[in-house]
Amino acid sequence: MNPGELVPAMSGRAWRVPPRSLVEVIDVEGSQTGDVFAVPTDDLEDGLSNGRTFDYGESIRLTTGSVLYSRRSRPLLTIVEDEVGTHDFLWAPCSQEMYEIGYGVTEPHPNCLDNLTASLGGFGVPAATVTIAFNVFMNVAVGQDGGLAILPPATAAGQSVTFRTERELLVAVTACAATTANGGAAKPLRVRITEGAGSPTQGRA
């Protein structure tokens, strides 16, 4: 079996992925979140959009069957298998500014925004395209008053979520560099890409 590729703790990687492929993101040790971003190869400014995804899915909870849309309303990824069921599309990727403003960090800190933009930048994606990311395994409680609370991820070691690519994409995945959202320590993820293995009918809710 294709073992996939490791995304070391606090880092990010990106791949060019053909249409109808499967991208499985595996939480190797458990309780680790990651950021997933995608952009079609035919328009490097048409990145993933939480607003468009909420528009068409009419929900902020995304799991098997959910389609993730681009800014220009094109389907990019469909969740075809989800062993966990808790993901977040509200929070922006952690960034240097977030560590400074939110946690008082003064030194450079590894962060998902820079890891996404650096890995996608290698394929020519402008940094400004990355405005948001789909936060796999991130466990966010939304209160009745709209308040947000970050809880420890509910993933056990080896659990995964799998996406089907709906067109040719550049897909980036980070192992989130924060410790608060990851049960106290930043850990790796593993990504297994199986080209052309996604059935068009998989994951249709």
Add this chain to the structure above:
Amino acid sequence: MNPGELVPAMSGRAWRVPPRSLVEVIDVEGSQTGDVFAVPTDDLEDGLSNGRTFDYGESIRLTTGSVLYSRRSRPLLTIVEDEVGTHDFLWAPCSQEMYEIGYGVTEPHPNCLDNLTASLGGFGVPAATVTIAFNVFMNVAVGQDGGLAILPPATAAGQSVTFRTERELLVAVTACAATTANGGAAKPLRVRITEGAGSPTQGRA
């Protein structure tokens, strides 16, 4: 008193606004939503971000005291007065594709995305900067399961929400072109800008 400027039904306008100014958006007839987008004049790719705003405010409900942040984590707008209290930052601006996918429209339809990008384009803002907008008066219910439902706006005629600019901005406002979110008919809004009248301490929660 400064009467402000009308934003006719289904249209959009944009202004260059100095720091510490007040931007009041008035629902002239009642039950009408609008999209507000802002970008700092010193970086036309650093647009408004719902994810960053949720990051720092830790809530999806924004009202008096809430700060709206840019993609690069800079404060752009602070809500300093809010006569309504129901706004949305989850849904993306209505677009031609949304009318086609969501409502089966086949002809060109006026839409907030094109109205935002056209009005800001006059100031040189790249269309790709507009990924989301703050939807004033848009009344969205979020279910316990994360499901989203659009309800009629709760605004009475003449009610308003007022923002303070936290730096020099280009601010665009549309009167939303959809009818579903606007109580059955698209109506105008009015925008009153008072340059330099915003106190730095106003609106601090």
